[in-house]
Amino acid sequence: MTRRLNKSWEKAYLDEVHSPEGVDELRKAVRFGLQKKYKGLAETMFRYEFGPRFEDMQVMSQNTVPEVFLMRNGQCVWFEDPETSQIHCLPLVMKGGVNMYGKMVRWSPVPVGWTDTVRGRNMTMDRIRDMELDADNSVIMRNDLFGGNDEAYIDAMISELVDNTLTMNQLQLIAKAPFVFNVTEDNLLSAKNFYLAMSTDRPAIFTNALGEKPMPVLESTQMTIDPSLFELFDRFECQILEYIGFPCVPITKRAQQTVSEVDSNDEKIRVRRLEKLNQRQKAVERINELWGTDLKVVSVIDEMEMRMEDDADGP
Numbered sequence: 080m081t082r083r084l085n086k087s088w089e090k091a092y093l094d095e096v097h098s099p100e101g102v103d104e105l106r107k108a109v110r111f112g113l114q115k116k117y118k119g120l121a122e123t124m125f126r127y128e129f130g131p132r133f134e135d136m137q138v139m140s141q142n143t144v145p146e147v148f149l150m151r152n153g154q155c156v157w158f159e160d161p162e163t164s165q166i167h168c169l170p171l172v173m174k175g176g177v178n179m180y181g182k183m184v185r186w187s188p189v190p191v192g193w194t195d196t197v198r199g200r201n202m203t204m205d206r207i208r209d210m211e212l213d214a215d216n217s218v219i220m221r222n223d224l225f226g227g228n229d230e231a232y233i234d235a236m237i238s239e240l241v242d243n244t245l246t247m248n249q250l251q252l253i254a255k256a257p258f259v260f261n262v263t264e265d266n267l268l269s270a271k272n273f274y275l276a277m278s279t280d281r282p283a284i285f286t287n288a289l290g291e292k293p294m295p296v297l298e299s300t301q302m303t304i305d306p307s308l309f310e311l312f313d314r315f316e317c318q319i320l321e322y323i324g325f326p327c328v329p330i331t332k333r334a335q336q337t338v339s340e341v342d343s344n345d346e347k348i349r350v351r352r353l354e355k356l357n358q359r360q361k362a363v364e365r366i367n368e369l370w371g372t373d374l375k376v377v378s379v380i381d382e383m384e385m386r387m388e389d390d391a392d393g394p
Contacts, residue, residue: 101275102245109244113237121229121323122146124352125359126382128375135165144168145220153228156188157366158210158217166370167207171219174211185213218369220362223355229323236319243312250308324352325380352378 125146129137136144145168148155156171167188175185190204198205222228262270320327328344359376366374 101279105248106241106245109241110237113240114234117233117237117319117323118150118230120320120325121150121233124323124325124379125356126377126379128373128377130373132159132164132166132370132372133374135160135163136167140168149220149222150229153223154219154221154226156186156212156217156219157362158188158212159370160207162206166366166372168220169207171212183219185211186217186219187211216369218362218365221358223358232322233319236315236322239315240312243308243315247308247312250305321348321351324348324355349381352380356381 122143123146127145140147145155145157148168148170152170154171155168157166157168159166169188169190171186171188173183173185174187175183178184187210188207190207193201193204193208198208317327326345326348356376356378363374363376366372
């Protein structure tokens with residue numbers, strides 16, 4: 080808990096809660112790292128083998144499509160550029176009504192970074208944005224059966240992980256530094272700076288303008304770190320990994336489970352992964368049928384597991 084101080088050195092923000100110095104930066108850093116970790120996993124769960132007529136798309140997207148669009152938007156559209164005969168993959172918007180099943184009848188691709196305000200600056204982007212596509216001249220690929228994105232859920236779980244991490248860091252800091260400060264109103268800022276320096280392993284002595292120093296006094300805090308926090312972190316992480324189809328039973332829980340329980344949990348995750356793979360394979364088959372290409376998609380996890388089984392069986 081922080082205390083608002085009416086001093087000349089205090090920043091005057093209306094009705095804002097001030098976090099200790101460095102906490103906001105730590106929160107951003109932890110969030111950024113976790114986003115790279117889990118979104119990176121989600122975007123590399125499936126590997127595509129491209130052939131001719133996909134070169135432009137690969138160069139422009141740096142081999143990140145379609146998984147980036149599927150993770151963020153839940154679906155994307157594959158289409159052929161009539162001027163270059165190259166095949167591209169982009170997000171889409173509905174351009175027409177829906178059929179009796181509630182599915183889109185017509186749609187248009189949306190080049191990344193394109194908005195109505197930039198119309199006229201890039202003729203190629205304008206031309207692609209104005210294309211009218213349907214089931215006869217394009218293929219919609221869905222992330223799963225419902226065409227739902229993974230990003231919203233992953234971000235929500237990452238928020239829980241960040242709070243969990245900061246709580247553990249705070250408890251570890253308190254457990255390592257069982258002291259209190261005897262301070263006056265005049266040297267309270269010095270005490271805060273002294274504490275922040277110690278919390279970052281920087282030895283320092285702070286004094287105020289009058290030469291007063293904060294005096295840390297050792298006291299027993301009886302502070303212990305609840306081991307359930309680490310289990311909670313594992314649970315949040317498993318929820319993310321299960322959602323994207325990645326095997327994730329923690330080592331601690333796996334050791335307590337029977338073989339059948341472990342297999343049952345892995346099978347539920349595998350079903351989720353195969354559901355997503357099935358949607359991609361259906362789209363790939365339609366793409367190859369429509370344009371005579373040789374596009375392929377494989378599940379990276381299942382491919383790795385098959386190799387491990389082959390290695391275990393031996394020659």
